[in-house]
Amino acid sequence: MAQLEKGERGEPGRVDTTRLQEIARAYTRSAVLFTAIDVELFTHVHQGADTEPALAAATGLSPVDIDRLVTCCLSLDLLRWAESGALRLENAPDVDRYLVKGERGYAGPWMHFTRPQVVDWFRMTELMREGEPTRLGMYEDLTPEAARKYHRATSSIGFGAARRFVRGVDLAGRRRLLDLGGGSGAYSITAVKAFEGLAATVLDLPPVVAVTQEYIALHDVVGRVDTLGADFTQGAFPACDVVVMASNLPIYDGVVIAGVAARAFRALEPGGEMHLIGEMLDDDRRGPLDAAMWGMNELICGSQGRAHTRAECAGYLAAAGFTDVEISDFIPGSLARAFGRKPA
Ligand SMILES: C[S@@+](CC[C@H](N)C(=O)[O-])C[C@H]1O[C@@H](n2cnc3c(N)ncnc32)[C@H](O)[C@@H]1O
Numbered sequence: 001m002a003q004l005e006k007g008e009r010g011e012p013g014r015v016d017t018t019r020l021q022e023i024a025r026a027y028t029r030s031a032v033l034f035t036a037i038d039v040e041l042f043t044h045v046h047q048g049a050d051t052e053p054a055l056a057a058a059t060g061l062s063p064v065d066i067d068r069l070v071t072c073c074l075s076l077d078l079l080r081w082a083e084s085g086a087l088r089l090e091n092a093p094d095v096d097r098y099l100v101k102g103e104r105g106y107a108g109p110w111m112h113f114t115r116p117q118v119v120d121w122f123r124m125t126e127l128m129r130e131g132e133p134t135r136l137g138m139y140e141d142l143t144p145e146a147a148r149k150y151h152r153a154t155s156s157i158g159f160g161a162a163r164r165f166v167r168g169v170d171l172a173g174r175r176r177l178l179d180l181g182g183g184s185g186a187y188s189i190t191a192v193k194a195f196e197g198l199a200a201t202v203l204d205l206p207p208v209v210a211v212t213q214e215y216i217a218l219h220d221v222v223g224r225v226d227t228l229g230a231d232f233t234q235g236a237f238p239a240c241d242v243v244v245m246a247s248n249l250p251i252y253d254g255v256v257i258a259g260v261a262a263r264a265f266r267a268l269e270p271g272g273e274m275h276l277i278g279e280m281l282d283d284d285r286r287g288p289l290d291a292a293m294w295g296m297n298e299l300i301c302g303s304q305g306r307a308h309t310r311a312e313c314a315g316y317l318a319a320a321g322f323t324d325v326e327i328s329d330f331i332p333g334s335l336a337r338a339f340g341r342k343p344a
């Protein structure tokens with residue numbers, strides 16, 4: 001059977017409007033997900049309200065709205081029919097793991113993280129016509145309260161990513177990790193727990209490190225993880241033998257990221273290593289879509305940031321002087337990791 005090309009749906013060789021219509025109404029999917037989380041639909045299903053009448057009772061919504069919501073969630077493969085039959089519902093595996101309130105993996109705050117920007121996404125044309133952004137990054141007006149809320153959202157996925165990092169990167173024998181834009185401290189906290197003898201410094205903006213200290217205390221690593229309130233776009237970094245910068249890439253343009261890599265290189269001991277983790281585009285910029293959209297998110301936030309390709313990220317490290325530069329998948333289809341070593 002002939003392959004379908006991008007832009008084709010249905011019969012191979014025939015172009016129709018199906019894909020374009022799906023894109024035009026893609027916002028409806030986000031809205032359904034937000035509402036399902038708002039009314040705790042998946043939490044109720046998990047707790048046993050697994051029929052439509054039971055969901056209507058648990059959520060207080062009308063039977064017809066439950067019918068609509070369940071139908072959409074079934075079509076989005078967020079809900080499934082249980083094999084046991086009798087029109088019983090169950091959550092899809094990812095929904096059950098991450099969207100059940102009160103469970104350890106609950107990522108509801110992260111799913112809502114960009115919801116306040118929905119209106120501005122639909123003002124994209126005006127924003128582009130209004131002209132050049134003037135802010136360097138999206139963090140210029142941050143308050144500790146905003147930082148606390150922000151990191152309640154990011155930490156729900158940051159700690160998972162950090163666990164993946166320590167499973168894949170051997171830091172045995174390393175002594176001081178510098179975590180640039182470390183936020184909740186997810187990477188530092190997880191790394192010092194995984195590697196004996198390792199200490200870490202979370203460098204983040206002054207309003208954020210007050211919040212970082214709360215996570216450090218919560219995870220019982222006071223004394224092994226400390227904080228430095230600073231702006232990583234300027235100034236020298238403290239001495240270290242590992243630098244991690246995670247989930248900051250699209251927030252800044254290439255000049256800033258290259259500058260960070262150069263100053264990280266100077267701070268590292270000979271033989272030290274840097275890991276740049278984040279959304280990276282494939283070199284032909286045909287995806288991943290999520291990386292492209294995080295770049296566009298910077299327009300919405302009014303910053304100069306944009307999505308970077310894997311080759312650009314490798315180039316920032318190489319230009320700083322790093323050798324053995326390598327890019328690997330970190331979370332396939334979402335995040336990549338650029339590695340570089342300072343020559344011994
Ligand atoms: C998306 S969060 C990532 C947090 C953490 N690295 C993680 O992966 O869980 C980005 C962090 O970078 C920090 N950040 C952004 N710009 C910064 C700057 N110029 N100087 C210091 N920190 C910055 C933000 O305050 C925020 O805590």
